[in-house]
Amino acid sequence: MKRLIIRKLIVDERNELFDAQGMRYAAFPSDFARIREFTTLVLADCPETFKEGNLLEQQLSEIIKNGIKHGNRNDTAKRLRVWYDLRKRVRFIVEDEGSGFAELERWNEFFKKRQTALFKEDFDAFLGLASYRGPGSDDEDGGNSLIAALEYWNGGMIFNGAKNKVGVVRWFSRGSE
Amino acid sequence: MEWDVSARDQDDFENVVLKGECDLYSAPGFAKAMLSRIAGGATRLRLDLSELHYLDSSGVGAIIRILQEAKRRGCELRFSGVGGSPRKALKMSNILALMREDSRP
Numbered sequence: 001m002k003r004l005i006i007r008k009l010i011v012d013e014r015n016e017l018f019d020a021q022g023m024r025y026a027a028f029p030s031d032f033a034r035i036r037e038f039t040t041l042v043l044a045d046c047p048e049t050f051k052e053g054n055l056l057e058q059q060l061s062e063i064i065k066n067g068i069k070h071g072n073r074n075d076t077a078k079r080l081r082v083w084y085d086l087r088k089r090v091r092f093i094v095e096d097e098g099s100g101f102a103e104l105e106r107w108n109e110f111f112k113k114r115q116t117a118l119f120k121e122d123f124d125a126f127l128g129l130a131s132y133r134g135p136g137s138d139d140e141d142g143g144n145s146l147i148a149a150l151e152y153w154n155g156g157m158i159f160n161g162a163k164n165k166v167g168v169v170r171w172f173s174r175g176s177e
Numbered sequence: 178m179e180w181d182v183s184a185r186d187q188d189d190f191e192n193v194v195l196k197g198e199c200d201l202y203s204a205p206g207f208a209k210a211m212l213s214r215i216a217g218g219a220t221r222l223r224l225d226l227s228e229l230h231y232l233d234s235s236g237v238g239a240i241i242r243i244l245q246e247a248k249r250r251g252c253e254l255r256f257s258g259v260g261g262s263p264r265k266a267l268k269m270s271n272i273l274a275l276m277r278e279d280s281r282p
Contacts, residue, residue, distance in 0.1 A: 035201065053262040058233050065201055118271055127248060127275055130241045140205040142238025148269035 004119040007150045015158045017167030023083040030072035062145040071096030091169040100163030178203040190221040196228040199236035208239035227258025232266045
């Protein structure tokens with residue numbers, strides 16, 4: 001029997017994913033045009049087996065984009081700070097200088113409706129809910145980066161209390177899944 | 178990213194071949210071009226992703242917008258060559274469930 005399991009974005013200020021001890025660090029200006037360049041820099045010496053083609057690059061790029069575009073509003077005077085650890089698994093902490101992801105609970109409600117429509121195979125409803133649209137969305141937003149992120153970051157995706165910092169981890173069962 | 182549009186095939190489909198990387202920089206332009214094509218009266222469209230090597234959430238969002246517009250305007254939309262990391266990106270967003278795939282280029 002099929003069961004509906006709906007993941008959620010979680011806020012947990014004291015989560016161990018925010019322990020940056022031993023992690024490497026980089027800071028970047030909030031330059032939208034350089035998001036993929038920043039991602040490449042962070043992953044410069046990442047083991048190939050963790051990259052899964054370009055899937056890791058894509059998922060890290062989404063987090064960096066969210067921080068630069070939605071967090072720092074592309075204000076190049078604001079920094080995006082990235083802590084990273086590419087040993088045994090990939091783990092990142094990304095912090096912007098914005099006011100935080102105020103729509104987090106609204107997003108969780110959206111995601112619940114979306115996944116329920118998918119579970120019920122109500123594809124008309126699902127198509128209408130396929131992308132998230134919030135007050136800060138524009139036509140260039142895909143509206144689905146967090147959906148894929150909840151699937152990809154299999155060791156957790158946690159926001160801090162201010163919701164301007166996210167910690168993520170992906171484990172690999174045999175080097176790469 | 179570049180894309181090529183071929184003349185209609187024997188099934189009356191216009192084939193659009195996506196090439197390279199559909200990312201946060203190129204996806205909005207691609208979406209705009211396809212939405213314009215559908216609004217302009219395209220009735221059968223096939224997107225061939227066999228030469229696409231990178232698809233991020235903006236690219237997935239572009240495909241969602243194209244799916245929505247095709248449904249709204251009664252355009253039959255099909256996909257082919259969906260593999261590699263683009264397929265994984267679409268699967269993680271559950272969008273494969275909405276895509277009618279066939280094996281023809």
